[in-house]
Structures are given as structure tokens and as C-alpha cells.
Amino acid sequence: KVALSAAFILCGTLWIFWREMQDNIITPRDTTMTFTCFVFFDLFNALTSRSQTKSIFQIGLFSNVPFLYAVGGSILGQMLVIYFGPLQKIFQTEALSLEDLVLLTSLAASVWLVDEVRKALLRRTAASRAAPVVDKMTHV
Numbered sequence: 001k002v003a004l005s006a007a008f009i010l011c012g013t014l015w016i017f018w019r020e021m022q023d024n025i026i027t028p029r030d031t032t033m034t035f036t037c038f039v040f041f042d043l044f045n046a047l048t049s050r051s052q053t054k055s056i057f058q059i060g061l062f063s064n065v066p067f068l069y070a071v072g073g074s075i076l077g078q079m080l081v082i083y084f085g086p087l088q089k090i091f092q093t094e095a096l097s098l099e100d101l102v103l104l105t106s107l108a109a110s111v112w113l114v115d116e117v118r119k120a121l122l123r124r125t126a127a128s129r130a131a132p133v134v135d136k137m138t139h140v
Contacts, residue, residue: 001052004118008111009041016107032082032093033100039078040108043071048115053122056112 016037020030050067051059062068081087083095096104 001115001118005045005048005111005115008114009038009045012041012107012110013038016104028088028092028094029096032096033104035093036078036082036096036101037104037108039074040104041111043074044108044112045115046071048112051119053119053126055116055119 013034017030017034020027020033046067047056050056050064081091082093088094
């Protein structure tokens with residue numbers, strides 16, 4: 001699970017960096033897009049890490065209130081770094097468009113979707129192993 005998540009996070013973040021570096025000049029936009037991508041991946045990965053085998057829909061998306069506060073605080077902090085002038089200056093970031101945020105959110109959600117599929121396959125495999133084996137010869 002860790003290797004799969006790490007591979008998605010690494011590839012997705014590097015893809016955003018590559019995409020933004022088409023002009024071969026590192027700009028505040030490049031670093032803002034890359035950093036925000038990494039943060040969003042991390043938040044989705046945290047969501048998937050709440051259970052090793054259960055879907056987020058089985059355990060409940062809103063069932064862990066302290067977790068929701070932590071995620072909300074992380075999102076708020078990231079938005080402040082991106083949009084609040086004094087923090088933009090400190091972190092050398094710049095404002096992103098809604099289109100940028102949708103792209104980054106969609107890409108980062110891939111780590112969650114892949115892990116949901118992984119968990120479904122694990123549950124399916126576990127269920128098939130636990131199912132009673134019927135000997136077809138005794139029912140002939």
C-alpha cells in the first residue's frame with residue numbers, strides 16, 4: 001500500500017512540476033503548483049489511510065470529526081499560503097486559478113481512487129477465501 005501510494009504521489013507531483021517547467025524557468029507559479037499538488041496528494045492519502053481494508057464509504061466520510069478538523073486546517077493553511085499576500089511573500093507563492101485547483105484536486109484524488117480499488121480487491125479476495133467450498137461431486 002505504501003509503495004503504491006508513494007508511486008502515485010511521486011509521479012503525479014513530478015508530472016505537475018514537468019508540466020509547469022515547460023519554459024525551463026522556475027517561477028513562483030511552478031513551485032506553487034508543485035507544492036499544492038503534493039499537499040493535496042497528502043490529504044487524499046490521509047483519507048485512504050483511515051482503514052487498511054474498508055472503503056471510506058464503509059467507515060463514513062464524516063465519522064472522524066478530529067480528522068476533518070485536521071484536513072480542514074490543512075486546506076485552510078494551504079489556501080492562506082497561496083492567496084494571503086504576506087504568506088505569498090514568505091513562501092514565494094502566487095495565486096492559482098479555479099482551473100488550477102480543479103486540476104490539482106482531480107489529479108490528487110487518483111491516489112484515493114486507486115486505493116479504493118485496491119481495498120475492494122482485498123475484500124473480494126478475502127470473501128472468496130472465506131466462502132465455503134462446495135464439492136460438486138457430492139451433489140451429482
